[in-house]
Amino acid sequence: MAVENLPKVKLANLPTPIDELKKLRSIIGGPRLFMKRDDLTGLAYGGNKTRMLEYLLGQAKKEGADTVITSGDSQTNHGRLAAAACAKEGFDYYLVITEEEKGHLEGNATLQSWLGTNFVYIDPVQPAEGENLAKARLRAGDKKIEELCRSLIAQGKKPFIIPRGGRSLQGTASYCAAAAEIKEQMAALGEKIDYIIVTAGMGGTLAGLLLGTKVYGLPAKVIGISASRSAEEVTALVVEEFNKDAAELGYPYRIGGSDFIMDSSYVGQGYGIPTDECWQAIKLLAQTEAIFLDPVYTGKTMAGYLDMAGKGFIPQDANVLFIHTGGGPLMFLDIVNRKAREMQQTWRP
Numbered sequence: 001m002a003v004e005n006l007p008k009v010k011l012a013n014l015p016t017p018i019d020e021l022k023k024l025r026s027i028i029g030g031p032r033l034f035m036k037r038d039d040l041t042g043l044a045y046g047g048n049k050t051r052m053l054e055y056l057l058g059q060a061k062k063e064g065a066d067t068v069i070t071s072g073d074s075q076t077n078h079g080r081l082a083a084a085a086c087a088k089e090g091f092d093y094y095l096v097i098t099e100e101e102k103g104h105l106e107g108n109a110t111l112q113s114w115l116g117t118n119f120v121y122i123d124p125v126q127p128a129e130g131e132n133l134a135k136a137r138l139r140a141g142d143k144k145i146e147e148l149c150r151s152l153i154a155q156g157k158k159p160f161i162i163p164r165g166g167r168s169l170q171g172t173a174s175y176c177a178a179a180a181e182i183k184e185q186m187a188a189l190g191e192k193i194d195y196i197i198v199t200a201g202m203g204g205t206l207a208g209l210l211l212g213t214k215v216y217g218l219p220a221k222v223i224g225i226s227a228s229r230s231a232e233e234v235t236a237l238v239v240e241e242f243n244k245d246a247a248e249l250g251y252p253y254r255i256g257g258s259d260f261i262m263d264s265s266y267v268g269q270g271y272g273i274p275t276d277e278c279w280q281a282i283k284l285l286a287q288t289e290a291i292f293l294d295p296v297y298t299g300k301t302m303a304g305y306l307d308m309a310g311k312g313f314i315p316q317d318a319n320v321l322f323i324h325t326g327g328g329p330l331m332f333l334d335i336v337n338r339k340a341r342e343m344q345q346t347w348r349p
């Protein structure tokens, strides 16, 4: 079934704007940079996952579900938007948190609690031989979801499981459709687009955009900047998701790892640990364009763009579209406030 025929609900204010970042360029030079403001999707402070949830809840409704379960860490943006979407569409909502202990109630966790989320924590994990802690937690999360599902069914509920990060056929479909939106907007602006640059977490957003460039004939190279995983790992996730979903949606396209660019060199010490370049990118965008990036995803991606453009990896005469995928509530964490105080006197663009 092609993207246009999939069931969906309306959650996002679309199309999101595309703005050219002229002030930033007047200071740093480099290629012309446009930004697709998917941080302004509207629902519960915005973000990329809202597009995915339109299709995911459409499918949940079609299947007659009354309860939604997903998983993530306590600061998951996807979880916040799933909670908001479920509140609006009338689903009970459970978030399996793949951490053993309750963290601070701040940022996305606070918002999720306002939105009526049922939080479920995994049991303490013991990594298996050769397994790292993160993998062990994901495994414990899957087990918890199964248990929760069984218990809800026994209570007469009809649960629908949304995979971590919304990575699914519906997630891919939503960003495939976003590429059609981008094509139309760039045509209306009378501008070409040579590169699309986007953060890659689970890679669903990138897989969808890449599919959309092929389905709708958008001749742009797609660059993913990993927020967590190694380039090999996230490339494999994107290729697997793209090929599976393209086949299921009836499109003839298949890809390999060389059909897009994936770079994990801006992750720094790890997922959720901002690098100096990420903090600098956040301040630069705030002080030139009054746009807030986030310290986990889009800040690192902008640091990647600035580095790539600075080194000439992206040609000067190219037009680049940066997808702002949201993450705004992550700006209200303790760690960000501490850093903001520290950087107040020390750095200006």
Ligand SMILES: Cc1ncc(COP(=O)(O)O)c(C=O)c1O
Pocket: 047, 048, 076, 077, 078, 165, 199, 200, 201, 202, 203, 204, 205, 206, 294, 297, 298, 325, 326, 327
């Ligand atoms: C703000 C933000 N940007 C980007 C991503 C990455 O999206 P994906 O998992 O589809 O690669 C996420 C994932 O949670 C996110 O929250």
